[in-house]
Amino acid sequence: MTTHDHNTWMTRTWQRRLDRGGGIVRTTATIIGFAACSVVALNVIWGWFTSTPIDVAGPAQATVNHTDYIKSYAEKCIRRLLTVTQDQRNSLLDCWTQSDLAALPASLPATAPVLVDSARTTKIWRVARYPEAEQWQVIVEVSERPYLSAPAHTSYKQLSILFSKYGRRVIGLPASVSVPGSGATLPMAYGVSLPVSTLDATGAAVATKNLVSDTVIGFLTSYLTPAGGLDRYAAASSGIQPVADCTAIHVTALLANTATPDQTVPDDGTTVKVLATVSETTTAYGPRSEQYPLTLTVSSSTWAVTAIDPSPVLVGTADLAPVAPATPGR
Secondary structure (H helix, E strand, C coil): CCCCHHHHHHHHHHHHHHHHHHHHHHHHHHHHHHHHHHHHHHHHHHHHHHCCCCHHHHHHHHHHHHHHHHHHHHHHHHHHHHHCCCCHHHHHHHHHCCCHCCCCCCCCCCCCCCCEEEEEEEEEHHHHHHHEEEEEEEEEEEEEEEECCCCCEEEEEEEEEEEECCCEEEEEEEEECCCCCCCCECCCCEEEEEHHHHCCCCCCCCCCCHHHHHHHHHHHHHHHCCCCCCCCCECCCHHCCCCCCCCEEEEEEEEEEECCCCCCCCCCEEEECCCCCCCCEEECCCCEEEEEEEEEEECCCCEEEEEEEECCCCCCCCCCCCCCCCCCCC
């Protein structure tokens, strides 16, 4: 074998070894990558099978704690500024710098100028984010009075807070902002009036001969008083338990979102939503009025209350009706 042949054989031999080695490396890398992805995938799938939830609550709770931290600071600073006296002036340095406080009168009152009943945040939002800090805007609702026997007055104060790794600091003095509007209303989606019971000489309810009305009246009686028999009017799946904090009730108005037959029962699964207005006598012998939005469903040819709804049903397509502000002193 010539030297040239020997070198060629060596080159080919090492080339095969290198090819095999590269294949092994690529295969190993593929296996490692697949295994890593599989671990992640299996972790997620294991979470599905074991009902282990993805940690959404953790970051959400951190955000809540973050805003609560700023809100409590804003409320403390506003309360302190409104009630500060001359000998408490330095306590404002917890919130403001000396340059900010230079805008205050040189001499503050010797006694608190107002009494603050409460100071609570009604709105908070982040207005800017900087490389090492965040700027937040806070609106604080203040209930205050000039002296103890004076009527309370509500005002709204806006202040800016810079939040960083060094803590919280109010930027500038607060500003008074206008009182929010009185809101607006939408009509309720209960357009059908149902009969309500009358009371006999003993104060007991007389049946209306309307199956929905009688079910609602029976339900509220067994729910609010110790009369018992709630299982006759509430679906077992509703999970409703009696409150029994009244000695007597009277349903004074009953509205439904759709018409229902008086004496015949529709097909199973038929649903109606009602709004019941109730006049009550509590176990403390005090009068009380409440309204109950209820859902009733037909099951086994019988009406039953399936839920006390979280809120009345509204006509969402209607125009908003703004509410005029109340006249002060009335």
